[in-house]
Amino acid sequence: MEFNSKNTTAEQTGKLLGLSEAVKRYVHDGDVISFGGFSATQSPMAAVHEIIRQRIGNLHVVGAASGQALDELVGAGCVEGVETAYCGNGKLTSTCIRFRKAVERGEIKMEDYSLYMMTLRFLAGAMGVPFLPTYSALSTDIVKKWTYDEEDRRKNPRLAPQKVIILDNPFNTSGRVDKLVLVPALQPDVTIIHAQKADILGNVQLWGLNFTDVEQAKSSKNLIVTCEEIVETEELRQDPEKNMIVGFLVSAVVEIPWGAYPCSVFGYYDYDPWFFRDFYQEAAKDDSKWQGYLDKYVYGTKDRQEFLELIGMDRLQTLRADETGYNPSLNRR
Amino acid sequence: MPDYSSQEMMAIMAAREVKNSDIVLAGTGLAMLAAIAAKKITAPEVSIFFESGSFDVPLTQLPLSVADPRVMHGAIRMAGMAESFAIIQNQLTGRRVLSMLGAAQIDIYGNLNSTAIGNWRKPKVRFSGSGGACDIASLTGQFWVVIKLGRQRFVETVDYLTTPGFLDGAGAREKAGLPGGGPAMVITDKACFRFDGTTRKMYLHNYYPGLTPQAVQEEVSFKIDLTRATEAKPPTEHELHILRTQCDPDGVVSGG
Numbered sequence A: 001m002e003f004n005s006k007n008t009t010a011e012q013t014g015k016l017l018g019l020s021e022a023v024k025r026y027v028h029d030g031d032v033i034s035f036g037g038f039s040a041t042q043s044p045m046a047a048v049h050e051i052i053r054q055r056i057g058n059l060h061v062v063g064a065a066s067g068q069a070l071d072e073l074v075g076a077g078c079v080e081g082v083e084t085a086y087c088g089n090g091k092l093t094s095t096c097i098r099f100r101k102a103v104e105r106g107e108i109k110m111e112d113y114s115l116y117m118m119t120l121r122f123l124a125g126a127m128g129v130p131f132l133p134t135y136s137a138l139s140t141d142i143v144k145k146w147t148y149d150e151e152d153r154r155k156n157p158r159l160a161p162q163k164v165i166i167l168d169n170p171f172n173t174s175g176r177v178d179k180l181v182l183v184p185a186l187q188p189d190v191t192i193i194h195a196q197k198a199d200i201l202g203n204v205q206l207w208g209l210n211f212t213d214v215e216q217a218k219s220s221k222n223l224i225v226t227c228e229e230i231v232e233t234e235e236l237r238q239d240p241e242k243n244m245i246v247g248f249l250v251s252a253v254v255e256i257p258w259g260a261y262p263c264s265v266f267g268y269y270d271y272d273p274w275f276f277r278d279f280y281q282e283a284a285k286d287d288s289k290w291q292g293y294l295d296k297y298v299y300g301t302k303d304r305q306e307f308l309e310l311i312g313m314d315r316l317q318t319l320r321a322d323e324t325g326y327n328p329s330l331n332r333r
Numbered sequence B: 001m002p003d004y005s006s007q008e009m010m011a012i013m014a015a016r017e018v019k020n021s022d023i024v025l026a027g028t029g030l031a032m033l034a035a036i037a038a039k040k041i042t043a044p045e046v047s048i049f050f051e052s053g054s055f056d057v058p059l060t061q062l063p064l065s066v067a068d069p070r071v072m073h074g075a076i077r078m079a080g081m082a083e084s085f086a087i088i089q090n091q092l093t094g095r096r097v098l099s100m101l102g103a104a105q106i107d108i109y110g111n112l113n114s115t116a117i118g119n120w121r122k123p124k125v126r127f128s129g130s131g132g133a134c135d136i137a138s139l140t141g142q143f144w145v146v147i148k149l150g151r152q153r154f155v156e157t158v159d160y161l162t163t164p165g166f167l168d169g170a171g172a173r174e175k176a177g178l179p180g181g182g183p184a185m186v187i188t189d190k191a192c193f194r195f196d197g198t199t200r201k202m203y204l205h206n207y208y209p210g211l212t213p214q215a216v217q218e219e220v221s222f223k224i225d226l227t228r229a230t231e232a233k234p235p236t237e238h239e240l241h242i243l244r245t246q247c248d249p250d251g252v253v254s255g256g
Helices: A019-026 A045-053 A068-075 A097-104 A115-127 A150-155 A213-219 A233-237 A273-284 A287-299 A304-311 A313-317 B006-016 B030-042 B081-089 B133-139 B172-176 B213-218 B237-247
Strands: A032-035 A059-062 A079-084 A109-112 A131-134 A165-168 A179-184 A190-198 A222-230 A243-245 A252-255 B023-026 B047-049 B097-101 B142-146 B183-187 B191-195 B202-207
Touching: A019 A045, A019 A222, A019 A252, A045 A068, A045 A190, A045 A222, A045 A287, A045 A304, A059 A068, A068 A079, A068 A097, A068 A273, A068 A287, A097 A273, A115 A131, A115 A179, A115 A213, A115 B081, A115 B133, A190 A213, A213 A243, A273 A287, A287 A304, A304 A313, B006 B030, B006 B142, B006 B183, B006 B237, B023 B030, B030 B047, B030 B097, B030 B142, B030 B237, B081 B097, B081 B133, B097 B133, B202 B213
Parallel strands: A032 A059, A032 A190, A059 A079, A079 A109, A190 A222, A222 A252, B023 B047, B023 B097, B097 B142, B142 B183
Antiparallel strands: A131 A179, A165 A179, B183 B191, B191 B202
């Protein structure tokens, strides 16, 4: 079958950008921003480093299962407030270290939600409705304790006017208690996700688990997609059920191989246990070492390529996925 | 008697209680090891899924999180989280799900804290936060807690109620409108606990070989009913062999 896409050029769509330009254009001081992936899986780390390099600040990060991306941004002082359900990397980092320090020191505001609540908040934004209901979290401190009170929320246009609202089911005729927690929709200024493949029109192919990537993408005013490979549109047409995001939703598309490292990308590479457990943990737990990490690995590198050279290609090659989508012989102890 | 670690005992104690007909939803860490041990040792037909959206995975290597690529390869379905949580919220399916969770603190009613120690606004220790734990405990038919014993963990009142157990006792979940059945078992490195059907208070169900009920009470900040306790059977060679060779062959969790 022939499709008439070969005449479309990057110039025509204008979406294929370098990472520095994409971040400059679509990420601004004070934005409400969300990152795709799930803790140590498929987080857009190259983009996170570029945000730090450009010293974009006062960000309000909204997330679902946050992890390494949020931790580095918080550690670099880019973040004012966070609304999320989690900040860890599973057994690799049970609680992210710079995040933990920042909350304990009162340097950032952290509004806790559950993972389903955050999923529903992005889904509501993606659906264009103001809220969605759930039975989760009734009578918990997640519902009762508000970091941002109503007064804070009146003054801050980045926040919903209420953290949650409890509502009696208006359809209930059973006589039993039937309360629901309403969670407010999110429509971030910008979302950044990392994908396996995309084309220059911004059509995106995601493999493996997508978590809340698609809801985050659809709820967002702008969307940056970084990907392992830019491919021909023809190739994407062979697997339309894997193409989770259509090009017209995308503001910018950027090709960045190893763009999620040290996080994993299913089908391309595994997470790097050495980076999380030894190298990063060592740097993150000590304030002066942390500044040294940022100076050398982020501010001191002009782009992703230079960062990867510091990590070393030998190291990266040990993470290469086989047909399982990860590296079964990786040393994870 | 074979030599074994406390992590191995915890996984085996949980695994023994799982039935083939169960649908198991597991969190990260020891909870996940317990679920895998159940599948490989006691209940091969059990269906395991993760909040991240992965269903019925072969689990040839132990995942380090619910989003590890090791929960992707060979799965029977990979869904978004909007789907995985809807499956437990919808009580047609949610009530059939047995879930396993970890936590930093637990109280006598099985309420859990995985958010903060001290004043939550400026905590002494900040943890990762709920993740899906609050949702899972709110919505599934029953949940089990996998947690180490100790007075800092087994507390009078949790510093932050992240995840609902029986709240403040009999009838409280019903009054709150939580659809899930609440906590059913607590598995630790020294003993297992269950919950009284009337008072909803935790009681000692069994204690591990070499320990006494009094020794367990010493490590719990609240008063525990010890009268129903029996001594648990140690892990068998067979259980340990399967755990070590098939559940966590690299020792990433059970190796401590």
